[in-house]
Amino acid sequence: MQKLSHRVNVIPVIGRSDSLTVSELKGFKKRIMEDIQHYDIPVYNFPYDVEEDDEETIQENQELRSLLPFAVMGSEEEIEVDGELVRARVYPWGVAIVDEPDHSDFSRLRSAVLGTHLHDLKSLTEDVLYETYRTEKLSRNTPYSEARESTMLPEDLANQSVRLKEEQLRKEEEKVGLREIELRVQREIHEKRQQLLAKEESLRNLESRLTAQGSDSVIGSPTY
Numbered sequence: 258m259q260k261l262s263h264r265v266n267v268i269p270v271i272g273r274s275d276s277l278t279v280s281e282l283k284g285f286k287k288r289i290m291e292d293i294q295h296y297d298i299p300v301y302n303f304p305y306d307v308e309e310d311d312e313e314t315i316q317e318n319q320e321l322r323s324l325l326p327f328a329v330m331g332s333e334e335e336i337e338v339d340g341e342l343v344r345a346r347v348y349p350w351g352v353a354i355v356d357e358p359d360h361s362d363f364s365r366l367r368s369a370v371l372g373t374h375l376h377d378l379k380s381l382t383e384d385v386l387y388e389t390y391r392t393e394k395l396s397r398n399t400p401y402s403e404a405r406e407s408t409m410l411p412e413d414l415a416n417q418s419v420r421l422k423e424e425q426l427r428k429e430e431e432k433v434g435l436r437e438i439e440l441r442v443q444r445e446i447h448e449k450r451q452q453l454l455a456k457e458e459s460l461r462n463l464e465s466r467l468t469a470q471g472s473d474s475v476i477g478s479p480t481y
Contacts, residue, residue, distance in 0.1 A: 258298050264386060266301045266378050268370070269293065269326030274361060275346055275353040282328055289326050300325070301381070303374065309440060311447075321369055327362040330355055380435075384428050 261267060269289060274282055293300055302325065305318040332355055335342045344355040356364045370378065 258293075258300075259296065262299045264390060266381055266386070267298070268301050268366070270366070271326050271328045273330055274328035275330040277328075286326055286328065301378065303369070309436075311443065317373065321365065321374075324362050324365060327366045329363040329366060330361045331363070384431075388424075388428055 258267060271277075271282070271285060271289070277285060292298075303318040303321040305315045307315060310318075330346065330353060332344045332346045334345065334347070336345050336347060336352065337343075338345070338352065338354065343357075346353045346355075353360045355361055358364060
């Protein structure tokens with residue numbers, strides 16, 4: 258995992274978690290996270306910024322982080338539960354449903370990887386992991402690069418290193434800029450939504466007053 262984490266986003270998962278009891282699973286999760294921290298393995302832990310992210314995003318990431326490592330199960334068998342076909346495993350003691358949050362973290366993991374956090378995972382792969390790998394490849398001492406470097410002046414080597422650093426900084430600045438734009442758009446959408454809700458409330462109040470006034474005029478009208 259140490260080597261793998263420098264090339265791809267690593268999300269720890271426990272397979273066939275339905276074979277463990279609730280207490281066993283809890284203890285197993287705890288031991289895995291302790292090992293990850295002890296060996297300083299960089300995993301994707303659903304990061305968030307308290308100062309920049311909204312409360313909903315922070316809460317969602319905290320919940321996902323608390324589930325690490327995700328306890329998942331799979332099944333190709335479909336059974337009918339409450340009139341609906343679901344993927345599940347049937348045991349003498351009961352049924353373990355794949356997409357049931359109380360039975361497995363599969364649905365939360367799928368939603369995060371393929372939905373809410375897909376963009377962030379792709380950005381980390383492209384802007385951090387790939388750029389780190391690319392820099393390592395360019396700076397690695399191979400027979401060809403050693404022969405080439407032997408013909409390069411010290412100033413040229415320094416300039417090459419500076420260019421690599423500048424390119425990496427530019428990528429990081431672009432990422433920060435995109436994040437700021439995303440946050441600004443989210444704030445604008447939130448403000449527009451609040452304005453629309455306020456207008457709807459105002460229209461409902463106006464409609465209620467008009468309905469009440471109409472009822473009063475009918476009740477108080479003279480009869481001929």
